[in-house]
Amino acid sequence: MSDISPLVESLSNSKAAGLSPVAAAALVAQACAGGSGAPPFEISPESLAQALEQVFPGSLTPAELAQIIHTQFPDLPALGVAEAVLAGLPGTSRADMLAALVGAGLPANDSQGAVNILYPVTIAIQANQAWQAAGVTLTGQQVTHLAFVSGSWSANPADGTTGPDGYPQFPSARPGYTLPTAPQGAMIGRIGNNAPFLVGSAYVVQPGPTGDLSLCINDDLDGRYGMGLRDNFGALTFTITTTGS
Numbered sequence: 297m298s299d300i301s302p303l304v305e306s307l308s309n310s311k312a313a314g315l316s317p318v319a320a321a322a323l324v325a326q327a328c329a330g331g332s333g334a335p336p337f338e339i340s341p342e343s344l345a346q347a348l349e350q351v352f353p354g355s356l357t358p359a360e361l362a363q364i365i366h367t368q369f370p371d372l373p374a375l376g377v378a379e380a381v382l383a384g385l386p387g388t389s390r391a392d393m394l395a396a397l398v399g400a401g402l403p404a405n406d407s408q409g410a411v412n413i414l415y416p417v418t419i420a421i422q423a424n425q426a427w428q429a430a431g432v433t434l435t436g437q438q439v440t441h442l443a444f445v446s447g448s449w450s451a452n453p454a455d456g457t458t459g460p461d462g463y464p465q466f467p468s469a470r471p472g473y474t475l476p477t478a479p480q481g482a483m484i485g486r487i488g489n490n491a492p493f494l495v496g497s498a499y500v501v502q503p504g505p506t507g508d509l510s511l512c513i514n515d516d517l518d519g520r521y522g523m524g525l526r527d528n529f530g531a532l533t534f535t536i537t538t539t540g541s
């Protein structure tokens with residue numbers, strides 16, 4: 297970790313002079329560029345964020361910090377801005393980060409991509425509910441990894457429980473199921489309004505499709521053949537991680 301004490305000292309002097317965090321950061325950036333007559337020196341976005349939070353504790357929101365970082369480092373991509381915000385405000389939530397990046401003027405798709413990378417999702421999908429939001433919006437420019445963690449569920453009490461690969465004795469579901477031809481009881485995914493796909497124990501979504509990711513058990517959604525989802529029980533937990541394209 298770089299030494300932020302010079303930054304802290306400079307920002308503290310600006311604070312003592314009555315400057316706001318925004319004005320103090322601008323003055324520090326000017327000094328770093330040699331604008332004050334002193335030799336120029338480099339600072340990182342993370343160091344500036346950490347120093348600002350140390351000097352102005354509790355006074356900066358993620359939105360304000362993202363705006364400062366984006367202003368002082370205009371060529372920094374959304375992921376870099378997000379990493380700097382987390383360096384200064386490590387408790388920033390996924391929703392607050394996305395709002396902060398977009399509010400700072402960064403492209404919405406790039407902002408979503410940064411959040412996807414920095415905030416892996418762990419979610420339990422219930423057997424007795426239809427399509428459930430996974431909490432991830434795919435940008436079409438990244439690789440998304442879905443991986444089974446734990447749990448079991450049942451699409452029919454008479455058949456017992458199974459995991460994300462479904463019942464081996466029922467390898468092809470009937471029409472009206474979440475994904476006909478895929479194993480009954482398997483984990484099924486869908487991105488936006490695109491066609492459903494078999495997730496099973498693990499699945500990798502390559503760049504291309506865009507939209508909200510939803511997950512569902514492969515069962516008789518409309519109760520065409522009996523109880524449908526009403527007699528289901530259990531849940532499967534999955535992690536969803538994102539990497540660059």
